[in-house]
Amino acid sequence: MSELANRVAAILGRVRAEKPLIHHITNLVVMNDTANVTLHVGALPVMAHAAEEVAEMVTLAGALVLNPGTLTADWVTSMLIAGRQANARSIPVILDPVGAGATTLRTQTNLRLLDELQIAVLRGNSGEIGALSGAGGVVKGVESVEGVRDPLAVARGLARERNLVVAITGPRDIIADGERAVAVDNGHPWLATLTGTGCMATTMVAAFAAVERDYLLATAGALAAFGLAAELAAAQSHGPASFKVALFDHLYHLTPEQLAAGARITAL
Amino acid sequence: MSELANRVAAILGRVRAEKPLIHHITNLVVMNDTANVTLHVGALPVMAHAAEEVAEMVTLAGALVLNPGTLTADWVTSMLIAGRQANARSIPVILDPVGAGATTLRTQTNLRLLDELQIAVLRGNSGEIGALSGAGGVVKGVESVEGVRDPLAVARGLARERNLVVAITGPRDIIADGERAVAVDNGHPWLATLTGTGCMATTMVAAFAAVERDYLLATAGALAAFGLAAELAAAQSHGPASFKVALFDHLYHLTPEQLAAGARITAL
Amino acid sequence: MSELANRVAAILGRVRAEKPLIHHITNLVVMNDTANVTLHVGALPVMAHAAEEVAEMVTLAGALVLNPGTLTADWVTSMLIAGRQANARSIPVILDPVGAGATTLRTQTNLRLLDELQIAVLRGNSGEIGALSGAGGVVKGVESVEGVRDPLAVARGLARERNLVVAITGPRDIIADGERAVAVDNGHPWLATLTGTGCMATTMVAAFAAVERDYLLATAGALAAFGLAAELAAAQSHGPASFKVALFDHLYHLTPEQLAAGARITAL
Numbered sequence: 014m015s016e017l018a019n020r021v022a023a024i025l026g027r028v029r030a031e032k033p034l035i036h037h038i039t040n041l042v043v044m045n046d047t048a049n050v051t052l053h054v055g056a057l058p059v060m061a062h063a064a065e066e067v068a069e070m071v072t073l074a075g076a077l078v079l080n081p082g083t084l085t086a087d088w089v090t091s092m093l094i095a096g097r098q099a100n101a102r103s104i105p106v107i108l109d110p111v112g113a114g115a116t117t118l119r120t121q122t123n124l125r126l127l128d129e130l131q132i133a134v135l136r137g138n139s140g141e142i143g144a145l146s147g148a149g150g151v152v153k154g155v156e157s158v159e160g161v162r163d164p165l166a167v168a169r170g171l172a173r174e175r176n177l178v179v180a181i182t183g184p185r186d187i188i189a190d191g192e193r194a195v196a197v198d199n200g201h202p203w204l205a206t207l208t209g210t211g212c213m214a215t216t217m218v219a220a221f222a223a224v225e226r227d228y229l230l231a232t233a234g235a236l237a238a239f240g241l242a243a244e245l246a247a248a249q250s251h252g253p254a255s256f257k258v259a260l261f262d263h264l265y266h267l268t269p270e271q272l273a274a275g276a277r278i279t280a281l
Numbered sequence: 282m283s284e285l286a287n288r289v290a291a292i293l294g295r296v297r298a299e300k301p302l303i304h305h306i307t308n309l310v311v312m313n314d315t316a317n318v319t320l321h322v323g324a325l326p327v328m329a330h331a332a333e334e335v336a337e338m339v340t341l342a343g344a345l346v347l348n349p350g351t352l353t354a355d356w357v358t359s360m361l362i363a364g365r366q367a368n369a370r371s372i373p374v375i376l377d378p379v380g381a382g383a384t385t386l387r388t389q390t391n392l393r394l395l396d397e398l399q400i401a402v403l404r405g406n407s408g409e410i411g412a413l414s415g416a417g418g419v420v421k422g423v424e425s426v427e428g429v430r431d432p433l434a435v436a437r438g439l440a441r442e443r444n445l446v447v448a449i450t451g452p453r454d455i456i457a458d459g460e461r462a463v464a465v466d467n468g469h470p471w472l473a474t475l476t477g478t479g480c481m482a483t484t485m486v487a488a489f490a491a492v493e494r495d496y497l498l499a500t501a502g503a504l505a506a507f508g509l510a511a512e513l514a515a516a517q518s519h520g521p522a523s524f525k526v527a528l529f530d531h532l533y534h535l536t537p538e539q540l541a542a543g544a545r546i547t548a549l
Numbered sequence: 550m551s552e553l554a555n556r557v558a559a560i561l562g563r564v565r566a567e568k569p570l571i572h573h574i575t576n577l578v579v580m581n582d583t584a585n586v587t588l589h590v591g592a593l594p595v596m597a598h599a600a601e602e603v604a605e606m607v608t609l610a611g612a613l614v615l616n617p618g619t620l621t622a623d624w625v626t627s628m629l630i631a632g633r634q635a636n637a638r639s640i641p642v643i644l645d646p647v648g649a650g651a652t653t654l655r656t657q658t659n660l661r662l663l664d665e666l667q668i669a670v671l672r673g674n675s676g677e678i679g680a681l682s683g684a685g686g687v688v689k690g691v692e693s694v695e696g697v698r699d700p701l702a703v704a705r706g707l708a709r710e711r712n713l714v715v716a717i718t719g720p721r722d723i724i725a726d727g728e729r730a731v732a733v734d735n736g737h738p739w740l741a742t743l744t745g746t747g748c749m750a751t752t753m754v755a756a757f758a759a760v761e762r763d764y765l766l767a768t769a770g771a772l773a774a775f776g777l778a779a780e781l782a783a784a785q786s787h788g789p790a791s792f793k794v795a796l797f798d799h800l801y802h803l804t805p806e807q808l809a810a811g812a813r814i815t816a817l
Contacts, residue, residue, distance in 0.1 A: 034422045042580045042596050044310045044351075048476035053521055058476060059380065059422030060310050063353045066386035073383065073421055085599045085623075087353075112595065115609065118602035153609055154570045154595030206801060208584035208594060252798025253589055262520025265474060302690045312578045316744035321789055326744060327648065327690030328578050331621045334654035341651065341689055355621075530788025533742060 015278065017195070021234025022273035024225045029055035033075025033223035035216065038062045038092050040082025040111060043209035047078075047216040053265040054238070056220040062088055067095035075223025077104055079130075080212055081122050082111030082155065089122055096130035105133035105222040109215040113137065114144025114152035127175055133228050135171070136180040136215045139164060146171040157183075165194060165281060178228045182214055186236045187281075190229045197233055198277040199240025206253040214239050237276035242267050244275070283546065285463070289502025290541035292493045297323035301343025301491035303484065306330045306360050308350025308379060311477035315346075315484040321533040322506070324488040330356055335363035343491025345372055347398075348480055349390050350379030350423065357390055364398035373401035373490040377483040381405065382412025382420035395443055401496050403439070404448040404483045407432060414439040425451075433462060433549060446496045450482055454504045455549075458497045462549040465501055467508025471528075474521040482507050505544035510535050512543070551814065553731070557770025558809035560761045565591035569611025569759035571752065574598045574628050576618025576647060579745035583614075583752040589801040590774070592756040598624055603631035611759025613640055615666075616748055617658055618647030618691065625658055632666035641669035641758040645751040649673065650680025650688035663711055669764050671707070672716040672751045675700060682707040693719075701730060701817060714764045718750055722772045723817075726765045730817040733769055735776025742789040750775050773812035778803050780811070 034057045039047060044060050051058035061070045064087065071077050077099040079092045099106045108130075110123035123145055126132070135142070139160025143150020148167045151159035160183070161167045168179040168189035180188045186197040204210040217235035225231040245267075246259035302325045307315060312328050319326035329338045332355065339345050345367040347360045367374050376398075378391035391413055394400065403410070407428025411418020416435045419427035428451070429435045436447040436457035448456045454465040472478040485503035493499040513535075514527035570593045575583060580596050587594035597606045600623065607613050613635040615628045635642045644666075646659035659681055662668065671678070675696025679686020684703045687695035696719065697703045704715040704725035716724045722733040740746040753771035761767040781803075782795035 036422070040596075041309055041577055042584050045313065045476065045581065048310050049521065052474060052476055057422050057424050059383070060308075060351055061380070061384070062351065063386060065354070066384040069384045069386070070422075083596055083598065086601075112597070115595070116597070116602040116605045118599060118605070154572070154593050154606075156593050206588060208581065208588055252801045253585065254794040254797035254801075258522040258526060258794060261522035265520045265522075304690070309577055313581065313744065316578050317789065320742060320744055325690050325692050327651070328576075328619055329648070329652070330619065331654060333622070334652040337652045337654070338690075526790040526794060527787075529790035533788045533790075 017278040018273050018276035020230060021237055021276055021278065022269040024221050024231060024234045025238055025272050026269040027224040028220050031224050032057055033220065034059060034073050035076050035078060035219045035223060036061060036071050036074035037078040038067065038088065038095060039078055039080035039212065042082060043212040046209050047212055049261060050213045050216045050264065051220060053261055054217060054220050056223065062091045064091045064094055067091045068098040071095045071099050071104060072102060074104055076219040077106045078215060078219045079106060079126060080109040080111055080215060084122055092126060093129060100131045105228065106130055107134045107136065107215055107219045107222060108132045109212055110135065110137045110141045110145055112152060112155045113141040114150060115154055120144050132177045133222055134178040134180060134218050134232050136182060136218055138211060139181050139183055142167060142171065142179060142181045169194060178232055180232050180236065182211060182236065188229055188232050193229055194281040195233050196279045196281055197236045197240060199237045199244060201243040201247040203247055203250060203253060203256040204243050207257055233278050237278055238267060238272050241272060241275040285546040286541050286544035288498060289505055289544055289546065290537040292489050292499060292502045293506055293540050294537040295492040296488050299492050300325055301488065302327060302341050303344050303346060303487045303491060304329065304339045304342035305346040306335065306356065306363060307346055307348035307480065310350060311480040314477050315480055317529060318481045318484045318532065319488060321529055322485060322488050324491065330359045332359045332362055335359045336366040339363045339367050339372060340370060342372055344487040345374045346483060346487045347374060347394060348377040348379055348483060350480065352390055360394060361397060368399050373496060374398055375402045375404065375483055375487045375490060376400045377480055378405045378409045378413055380420060380423045381409040382418060383422055388412050400445045401490055402446040402448060402486050402500050404450060404486055406479060407449050407451055410435060410439065410447060410449045437462060446500055448500050448504065450479060450504065456497055456500050461497055463501050464547045464549055465504045465508060466545040467505045467512060469511040469515040471515055471518060471521060471524040472511050475525055501546050505546055506535060506540050509540060509543040553814040554809050554812035556766060557773055557812055557814065558805040560757050560767060560770045561774055561808050562805040563760040564756050567760050568593055569756065570595060570609050571612050571614060571755045571759060572597060572607045572610035573614040574603065574624065574631055575614055575616035575748065578618060579748040582745050583748055585797060586749045586752045586800065587756060589797055590753060590756050592759065598627045600627045600630055603627045604634040607631045607635050607640060608638060610640055612755040613642045614751060614755045615642060615662060616645040616647055616751060620658055628662060629665060636667050641764065642666055643670045643672065643751055643755045643758060644668045645748055646671065646673045646677045646681055648688060648691045649677040650686060651690055656680055668713045669758055670714040670716060670754050670768050672718060672754055674747060675717050675719055678703060678707065678715060678717045705730060714768055716768050716772065718747060718772065724765055724768050729765055731769050732815045732817055733772045733776060734813040735773045735780060737779040737783045739783055739786060739789060739792040740779050743793055769814050773814055774803060774808050777808060777811040
């Protein structure tokens with residue numbers, strides 16, 4: 014057990030004790046799954062995207078997830094309204110730039126969210142972060158089919174430029190802020206066979222960031238917890254769908270003690 | 282076996298025999314689940330929210346579910362159009378006031394639906410019903426974090442004032458119309474670990490109300506059936522996701538005989 | 550093993566090797582399921598419906614799915630934009646006319662898509678295809694409650710009139726183009742107990758059509774593969790929800806060899 018593992022285990026305990034509300038403005042594909050992940054990790058989900066209510070809703074929340082995976086103009090408007098209110102109240106905003114790089118609309122919308130809001134954590138796959146940082150990478154639909162060459166350098170550079178935490182997730186997750194960087198080696202190949210696991214990871218980050226102001230540590234803990242649940246689930250899975258069931262069950266039962274023992278987080 | 286249990290068991294038999302269409306205008310999070318619950322209990326689901334078609338669609342239906350859990354203005358417009366048509370044809374309208382009390386928009390929209398439509402059954406958690414009745418309660422996102430003090434008095438009062446059936450669901454479900462009241466004690470704590478179980482319960486109510494004009498009895502039967510399926514499922518579950526699979530499987534197989542034997546409905 | 554079975558097995562192999570992007574503009578109920586089906590069969594899903602991006606997104610795709618199951622005007626506009634671009638680039642467009650026949654809006658919208666776009670494959674249930682061909686049939690919500698009398702004649706007639714492949718799915722699937730026709734006898738009654746299995750079948754067709762220009766063969770192969778996975782899953786299922794888990798698991802593991810041995814495709 015590393016010191017980092019012990020610290021992130023304590024964050025999981027706080028999520029379960031404090032039950033923060035996680036306000037999602039997210040895509041239509043994963044809403045049910047991310048609501049369940051929020052509940053299973055110990056927080057409370059709400060999905061709300063009406064321009065008339067998002068500013069009021071977010072004031073109740075511990076964190077705001079912005080995920081423009083099935084974006085249209087009115088949803089982006091609501092993301093900006095909610096994001097500004099979250100910024101005004103120091104509520105962390107977590108951005109999942111689904112499909113950035115695949116179309117002009119997706120790239121520009123995510124850049125606009127980064128420009129107009131103070132994002133706390135940006136979590137994407139290698140192609141998406143590449144598209145937003147100008148470092149290359151190819152995104153086909155919502156999948157990274159070609160990543161950036163040096164994820165650590167890209168994450169660090171973007172983190173410094175934008176003053177936020179950047180997480181590039183994949184077999185090894187790389188997380189950086191302007192000064193520090195860590196790698197998380199939890200996870201399982203089954204995660205890549207299911208839709209929305211990136212979005213679920215983002216929801217985990219939001220739950221952890223809602224109770225821990227060191228967002229690099231919160232992000233590392235969230236990704237370690239999600240990856241560890243995947244490892245535990247894999248042993249009981251026969252394919253992607255039974256894996257999903259086991260993943261959610263294990264996420265629900267995951268204890269701080271298990272996380273302290275199983276988190277594989279390395280300072281870089 | 283109580284007489285009430287026998288009567289609600291017969292309703293389940295009629296749902297399976299008559300296969301009523303249940304028209305949902307519901308939230309984006311639970312659509313897949315509530316469509317499946319509709320099918321598994323023996324009815325036919327349709328999700329349709331275009332203003333151009335809802336009046337026509339609802340004329341085919343045995344019941345209409347209005348669930349503004351991810352409301353926007355255009356969806357509310359469609360709810361009103363469909364609801365008026367349902368009222369004109371004496372098709373029961375079931376309202377699930379998701380998140381009433383959490384934001385002004387949610388509270389006012391649900392009050393407007395109650396004002397402008399004749400709702401047959403209003404089913405919510407204790408905080409939501411508290412917000413709509415003025416009896417207190419606190420809702421955080423879509424969760425009741427503080428309920429009303431006297432659910433029976435609140436349900437009875439609101440039922441009389443609005444001339445409808447009110448169901449406040451929780452570990453003990455309280456159901457009242459202007460004159461009668463019953464409690465349903467079926468259910469399982471796993472239900473609270475899954476998103477959308479309230480919405481699923483509302484769908485069950487709609488299926489039962491589509492074939493039984495005594496809406497208090499229909500509501501009691503629907504909640505008993507849903508709770509009984511949860512009890513049967515719990516024995517085979519390792520966590521919330523395997524519980525969900527088992528819940529849906531048991532709902533599909535639930536027989537009127539099982540419901541007659543297992544429904545725990547008490548006149549109050 | 551028939552020659553047809555061997556040929557469709559080879560298509561499955563190409564889906565897994567080429568991983569085509571399948572662009573869906575589809576309904577809100579099934580998005581998560583069809584995204585997962587796309588991944589499990591070996592292709593890449595994207596769900597994108599903003600008018601500003603669909604023309605760009607579809608140029609990356611191997612096939613486009615149009616499924617107006619929860620249609621509104623803006624979504625139909627995006628379907629037309631994406632469809633025209635797909636036509637211009639010879640990317641096959643697969644249409645799933647969910648609920649055609651149930652309301653005027655649904656019937657007219659699907660006829661408009663058929664009129665204004667060159668559809669490669671139209672896949673629906675018997676009532677839906679009946680409504681679009683003028684051959685009768687009754688649709689209640691999204692369910693065919695009365696089919697056409699002679700599915701083969703109806704499919705052949707509509708295929709000739711519209712110059713496309715028509716698939717009428719049910720216990721026996723009938724597939725026709727202007728000259729040929731085949732039947733597929735794979736499948737299992739559990740499929741009718743789950744919402745969205747028609748939409749999942751359409752997604753399978755899109756994945757196969759993305760890599761095989763003989764769309765009749767592609768459609769037969771896709772429906773045989775989906776039905777075979779259902780047969781394999783049924784043995785391990787206790788109800789509709791455990792069946793769904795097993796169906797997705799088996800779809801993921803299905804090999805061309807299994808499909809060659811298990812596909813039951815008959816030339817008519």
